[in-house]
Amino acid sequence: MRGCRGSPSSYMRTLLVAWCLFASSAFALDRAAVEKLAFGESDEKIEAIGALAAEGDPKAADLLQAVSDGEVQTAGKRVLIVRGESAVDALTGEKVAPLPPEREEVVANNRLRGAIAGALAALKLLSADPHERLAAAKQLSGGANPAMLPLVRKALEKETDPGIKPLLEMVAAAMELKGEGKETRLAAIRTLGRSGNPNAKTLLLEAAADADEDIRLEAQKSLRAVEGRLVWGEWLGLAFAGVSLGSILLLAALGLAITYGLMGVINMAHGELIMVGAYTTYVVQNAFRAYAPGAFDWYLVCAVPAAFVVSGAVGMALERSVIRWLYGRPLETLLATWGISLILIQGVRTIFGAQNVGVENPAFMSGGVQVLANVVLPWSRIVIVCFAAGVVAAMWLMLTRTRLGLFVRGVTQNRAMASCVGVPTARVDTWAFGLGSGIAGLAGCALSQIGNVGPELGQGYIVDSFMVVVFGGVGQLAGTVYAALTLGFANKLLESWSGAVIAKIAVLVFIIVFIQRRPQGLFALKGRAVET
Amino acid sequence: MKRRPFLKALTLSAAISGLGLGSSDLYAQAKTVKVGVLHSLSGTMAISETVLKDVVLMAVEEINAKGGVMGAKIEPVVVDPASNWPLFAEKARQLLTQDKVAVVFGCWTSVSRKSVLPVFEELNGLLFYPVQYEGEEISKNVFYTGAAPNQQAIPAVEYLMSKEGGGAKRWVLLGTDYVYPRTTNKILRAFLKSKGVAEKDIDEKYTPFGHADYQTIVADIKKFSAGGKTAVVSTINGDSNVPFYKELGNQGLKATDVPVVAFSVGEEELRGVDTKPLVGHLAAWNYFMSLKNPENDAWKKKWAAYTKAKKLSYAGRPLTNDPMEAAYIGVYMWKQAVEKAKSFDVDKVRVATYGQTFKAPSGITSKMDEKNHHLHKAVFIGEVKADGQFNVVWRTKGPVKAQPWSPFIAGNDKKKDEPALMAVKK
Numbered sequence: 001m002r003g004c005r006g007s008p009s010s011y012m013r014t015l016l017v018a019w020c021l022f023a024s025s026a027f028a029l030d031r032a033a034v035e036k037l038a039f040g041e042s043d044e045k046i047e048a049i050g051a052l053a054a055e056g057d058p059k060a061a062d063l064l065q066a067v068s069d070g071e072v073q074t075a076g077k078r079v080l081i082v083r084g085e086s087a088v089d090a091l092t093g094e095k096v097a098p099l100p101p102e103r104e105e106v107v108a109n110n111r112l113r114g115a116i117a118g119a120l121a122a123l124k125l126l127s128a129d130p131h132e133r134l135a136a137a138k139q140l141s142g143g144a145n146p147a148m149l150p151l152v153r154k155a156l157e158k159e160t161d162p163g164i165k166p167l168l169e170m171v172a173a174a175m176e177l178k179g180e181g182k183e184t185r186l187a188a189i190r191t192l193g194r195s196g197n198p199n200a201k202t203l204l205l206e207a208a209a210d211a212d213e214d215i216r217l218e219a220q221k222s223l224r225a226v227e228g229r230l231v232w233g234e235w236l237g238l239a240f241a242g243v244s245l246g247s248i249l250l251l252a253a254l255g256l257a258i259t260y261g262l263m264g265v266i267n268m269a270h271g272e273l274i275m276v277g278a279y280t281t282y283v284v285q286n287a288f289r290a291y292a293p294g295a296f297d298w299y300l301v302c303a304v305p306a307a308f309v310v311s312g313a314v315g316m317a318l319e320r321s322v323i324r325w326l327y328g329r330p331l332e333t334l335l336a337t338w339g340i341s342l343i344l345i346q347g348v349r350t351i352f353g354a355q356n357v358g359v360e361n362p363a364f365m366s367g368g369v370q371v372l373a374n375v376v377l378p379w380s381r382i383v384i385v386c387f388a389a390g391v392v393a394a395m396w397l398m399l400t401r402t403r404l405g406l407f408v409r410g411v412t413q414n415r416a417m418a419s420c421v422g423v424p425t426a427r428v429d430t431w432a433f434g435l436g437s438g439i440a441g442l443a444g445c446a447l448s449q450i451g452n453v454g455p456e457l458g459q460g461y462i463v464d465s466f467m468v469v470v471f472g473g474v475g476q477l478a479g480t481v482y483a484a485l486t487l488g489f490a491n492k493l494l495e496s497w498s499g500a501v502i503a504k505i506a507v508l509v510f511i512i513v514f515i516q517r518r519p520q521g522l523f524a525l526k527g528r529a530v531e532t
Numbered sequence: 533m534k535r536r537p538f539l540k541a542l543t544l545s546a547a548i549s550g551l552g553l554g555s556s557d558l559y560a561q562a563k564t565v566k567v568g569v570l571h572s573l574s575g576t577m578a579i580s581e582t583v584l585k586d587v588v589l590m591a592v593e594e595i596n597a598k599g600g601v602m603g604a605k606i607e608p609v610v611v612d613p614a615s616n617w618p619l620f621a622e623k624a625r626q627l628l629t630q631d632k633v634a635v636v637f638g639c640w641t642s643v644s645r646k647s648v649l650p651v652f653e654e655l656n657g658l659l660f661y662p663v664q665y666e667g668e669e670i671s672k673n674v675f676y677t678g679a680a681p682n683q684q685a686i687p688a689v690e691y692l693m694s695k696e697g698g699g700a701k702r703w704v705l706l707g708t709d710y711v712y713p714r715t716t717n718k719i720l721r722a723f724l725k726s727k728g729v730a731e732k733d734i735d736e737k738y739t740p741f742g743h744a745d746y747q748t749i750v751a752d753i754k755k756f757s758a759g760g761k762t763a764v765v766s767t768i769n770g771d772s773n774v775p776f777y778k779e780l781g782n783q784g785l786k787a788t789d790v791p792v793v794a795f796s797v798g799e800e801e802l803r804g805v806d807t808k809p810l811v812g813h814l815a816a817w818n819y820f821m822s823l824k825n826p827e828n829d830a831w832k833k834k835w836a837a838y839t840k841a842k843k844l845s846y847a848g849r850p851l852t853n854d855p856m857e858a859a860y861i862g863v864y865m866w867k868q869a870v871e872k873a874k875s876f877d878v879d880k881v882r883v884a885t886y887g888q889t890f891k892a893p894s895g896i897t898s899k900m901d902e903k904n905h906h907l908h909k910a911v912f913i914g915e916v917k918a919d920g921q922f923n924v925v926w927r928t929k930g931p932v933k934a935q936p937w938s939p940f941i942a943g944n945d946k947k948k949d950e951p952a953l954m955a956v957k958k
Contacts, residue, residue: 381747
């Protein structure tokens with residue numbers, strides 16, 4: 001696909017232009033096509049894209065890409081590719097300097113961009129690089145211009161890669177289905193029936209309403225097969241959404257599981273500790289952007305411990321200054337912590353402003369991984385699920401394998417006895433509260449990657465967190481994990497049936513009924529600890 | 533109960549003093565005139581509304597620099613209703629009764645407008661409302677400088693139906709759960725049906741305010757789109773747009789496959805979003821920052837200078853958008869009307885506002901309709917570019933008159949296109 005295959009007349013014209021401009025480049029783009037592309041109506045533009053792509057010239061591909069990126073401008077009769085401050089004449093390849101002052105942009109809308117993407121992909125089908133071919137085949141499987149069928153067939157003959165060939169067969173089948181000849185169409189329908197791509201469903205749905213009965217029946221058969229495969233993807237997607245929401249609820253509730261579950265402090269400022277963690281992430285991000293832009297992608301490595309430490313410190317300060325004077329007085333604790341939450345919100349508002357701040361994902365956390373044709377799992381969510389699992393594991397180790405964990409469990413079960421055997425209960429309280437708050441900070445760090453970061457961030461999670469802890473059974477770490485995942489799944493399942501608003505209501509109703517039937521939650525504490 | 537007599541005396545004295553001020557010409561020649569600015573500066577709507585407060589203040593400063601209104605300096609009274617709808621009504625009452633403002637510029641969501649409306653009607657205040665909305669309302673106390681459905685929603689859907697827009701056959705109507713999206717979608721549903729779209733090809737979905745998890749919704753859109761060329765009409769409001777667009781990008785739903793047209797997403801809302809995966813998604817507005825005309829260039833320059841001078845947080849990247857333009861027009865319309873009426877009296881200013889024109893940054897001369905309290909506006913449809921700006925791909929030939937009573941809602945054909953009834957009710 002190289003070389004200058006322009007017609008003799010266009011070749012002459014180009015030579016003439018080149019001679020006029022004293023240029024030496026051997027450009028052979030069809031002037032008529034370029035002008036149509038720049039000045040024509042939409043339909044003419046689409047036609048010109050086809051014509052330019054058929055030339056197969058890399059310069060044509062470059063021009064098409066530039067149109068798609070909005071880099072093509074016209075000045076009078078000239079067509080320019082403008083990149084930054086420098087411009088090149090699209091026809092001659094001449095550098096144009098200085099830039100003409102009066103320029104019009106060539107606007108490419110979705111329709112044009114789709115056509116260009118298809119044309120460029122078709123060109124790349126014959127590329128030597130298998131990655132490029134794969135990308136091109138994927139692009140074309142999203143629907144392509146049937147006029148490219150000969151090209152696809154040619155590529156299909158040459159293709160040997162087992163990953164690309166079936167994709168190309170689908171692409172060819174999709175084009176043949178719209179073509180003539182009953183036998184080819186029937187064959188195409190059978191090929192499409194082996195696909196798991198949602199586009200195949202779209203095409204088969206059309207064919208299932210065909211005038212010809214044989215085609216109709218065959219299409220319906222294939223359609224059922226495709227739908228069967230798509231259903232798997234849908235369930236997988238739903239399951240992942242449930243796990244993802246569950247992991248977020250879990251992160252938000254884990255800290256509370258310690259402060260409320262183990263220590264019995266009704267901490268209404270828990271949401272604000274999450275918010276403090278999110279803002280810490282924001283500050284670390286800004287510091288990286290300012291001082292180490294090269295390492296920006298790794299700012300989370302610093303942000304995670306920073307969020308833990310800052311939120312933990314805020315939590316410990318709270319415990320020392322306010323909460324410790326109120327142990328055993330739940331109502332006062334509730335009011336005092338609620339007041340603290342308002343102070344924290346207003347404080348953050350004063351420092352950072354009332355508007356949301358932008359926390360950018362590191363590059364490796366944007367985009368997603370395609371598992372099935374209709375399932376893409378976003379990286380950011382995968383990372384958060386793993387992160388939540390890591391935090392749970394770390395916390396479990398901490399509580400069961402360390403001295404602090406032993407003390408915390410001891411104080412939780414019987415404060416007086418623990419004190420008698422020499423456990424410094426007051427200090428343990430402070431550390432435990434700090435730990436719970438620090439985990440809230442980690443939750444904030446994770447939440448900043450998928451949602452908005454604003455002063456009211458915590459308000460949205462406080463109710464959910466208490467719900468998870470109470471549902472799971474107060475004082476139970478395992479209960480919190482199960483409860484978060486159950487609520488995540490239930491929410492997502494209901495959402496796909498009845499919409500987000502009803503789902504939220506239904507989950508709340510479910511919890512009310514559940515707590516009435518089983519006030520101790522999913523997992524109840526057994527033994528003497530319950531009575532005290 | 534003991535307080536009653538005291539309260540009575542208080543209201544009486546307030547009424548007398550109000551009367552004295554209002555009726556005498558002294559009031560007009562007073563040194564300052566107060567105007568209220570009622571926009572959420574915190575909460576879920578702060579993302580959109582904060583900038584409107586600033587643009588109103590800029591317009592006020594400009595007017596003051598040129599000598600004010602009828603020789604009176606404008607003194608803005610800024611309050612923060614914090615995205616809390618009942619608080620909007622409370623703050624509006626405070627502005628009208630305590631601060632005695634001559635006019636209020638404010639509100640974004642329809643639910644906030646609906647909650648202040650009774651206050652403005654009861655106290656005969658004047659509100660300039662700068663945001664596109666669902667229609668179904670004409671109050672003699674409100675001037676609507678944003679778009680009615682026929683100036684935004686209907687043209688956008690028509691465009692997506694056309695060959696140029698991709699020829700969509702199936703529709704997902706996705707919105708935040710409150711009055712504006714519900715009503716707009718009711719109108720759009722009726723409109724789509726009138727164009728022959730079947731019931732099964734329309735999917736209506738709502739999420740609560742501040743919703744942050746759009747996984748299932750995006751997955752559902754994907755599933756729905758397998759049934760034919762699909763377009764999404766988004767009336768999501770506030771900061772939920774950020775997670776929604778993030779999810780769209782992450783799940784790889786491209787605009788060439790399923791275009792999303794939004795009615796509440798402009799340059800400002802896209803500020804915090806990585807726009808590269810969103811290229812090609814659409815928005816319908818009556819103004820875009822990327823419009824090229826002398827008024828817009830001048831306006832953008834003024835805004836950039838203002839943000840810098842005031843050290844506003846967006847000074848690094850000053851953006852303008854449609855509701856800002858509408859808010860700006862509102863301030864000037866009021867100023868011109870006051871000068872025409874030669875009074876700050878609400879009833880006189882209202883009559884003087886009819887037929888006022890203003891050379892708007894959108895490049896047209898915007899005119900306040902003689903009867904229906906709505907602006908005549910041009911409609912633009914833009915596609916998101918990689919830099920967060922919009923590429924205008926379609927525009928109306930000229931200004932379009934608003935239809936606050938959409939013909940696609942049953943019974944509206946009998947309603948009058950002017951607020952006459954309420955004027956009598958007073």
